[in-house]
Amino acid sequence: MSIAIRTAAEPELTGIAGWAVDLMETLGAPGAGLAIALENLFPPLPSELILPLAGFTASRGSFTLPEVLAWTTAGSVVGALALYLVGALLGRERTRAIIKAVPLVDVADADRTEAWFLKHGRKAVFFGRMIPIFRSLISVPAGITRMRISWFLALTTAGSIIWNTVFVLAGYLLGENWHLVEPWADILQYVVIAAVVAAVAWFVVKRVIRIREHRRAIARGEATPGGM
Template sequence: MTTTSLHAAADPDVTGLAAWAVGLMEALGAPGAGLAIALENLFPPLPSEVILPLAGFTASRGSFTLVEVLAWTTAGSVVGALALYLVGALLGRERTRAIVKAIPLVDVADVDRTEAWFDRHGRRAVFFGRMVPLFRSLVSIPAGVTRMQVGAFLALTTLGSAIWNTVFVLAGYVLGENWHVVEPWSDALQVVVIAAVAIAVAVFAAKRVARIREHRRRVARGEESPGGM
């Protein structure tokens, strides 16, 4: 497929970052879709929910096969996730704790509890996290910080990413030039996730502030030492 034909089929729906992803697919074929998805893992604002249906649509027009695009996009997901895992591993517990100490309303005990939670539920978090907008990128960092076993991390990431990618690529493949009807559904899912995260953060902050105030009252009454929280 020529550059003109793909852009003509996709316009006016494809602009900005999505148009850039189309350019990668036009220049590199299926590996371009894989590269776009790898970068999406590193930079979540890149819209995988647009890139994947577009890749499926492009496959339906014969630019590359469905098997190729599924293989390359899944490989891209794994490469991007592994890069963030390495970031977490390089940061490590001590650097993470040092960063946390500088963040208002958060203390090191919160990091310890998060790590304990991840030790118990990390496998499920990595697998299901691949199918949740935004979270699928961020979940790789605590996996690296806690030094989750690399083989398990890669296997769960590959399986979860393959499921997510297949759903969106097949949607684009089946819908053809109507691939863009997928985007509103993915946008709605992302809004739900962002709202849930915002609520969770607000609840955490409120509880933390209340805890700090209670600690200060107890210190004032001599019931606790200043560093006892």
């Protein structure tokens, strides 16, 4: 049975919003779950758009609020688990081999990151589910370090329930104004992107300075090539 999300008085939704509506018209609440699972695998698909739209659809009676919350959370867990398995298949040694080929990055950086994740991984997985971009990426190091799967699923589910509920409820309560959520979500995403860019820039500057100092030490005979 087709779900009547759009009316003649409403503008035709296009792009990602139109695609998400088509999924929900075809599959109902499971369509929202599928869209969120794909969003985990392909971060450019914004959950901040899909979730409020799913909440709005629930407010129209196309499916119930508990249904959409259950299916979107299931979609989040399935997508995260797929990326966890990618990390597990990639493994520690392949990751180190890839890192060796990346300019300005050495294996010691990977070791420090791994040590940090082993110490703080549970918090990272839980809170990472509520941070744009990291929502997807955090699953990969969890797989590489072989975080206990029961912990990974429990923390991913808990974090996803919080994130999904906030945005689905916003769309549900705002009704036809569900799209007002998107600008605020965009601000959060821009803040995260700016923080990541700043962190990467700081890392590159520090590493370039370190390499230059090492080369000067070699020239003075105070260090040997390869020792950083």
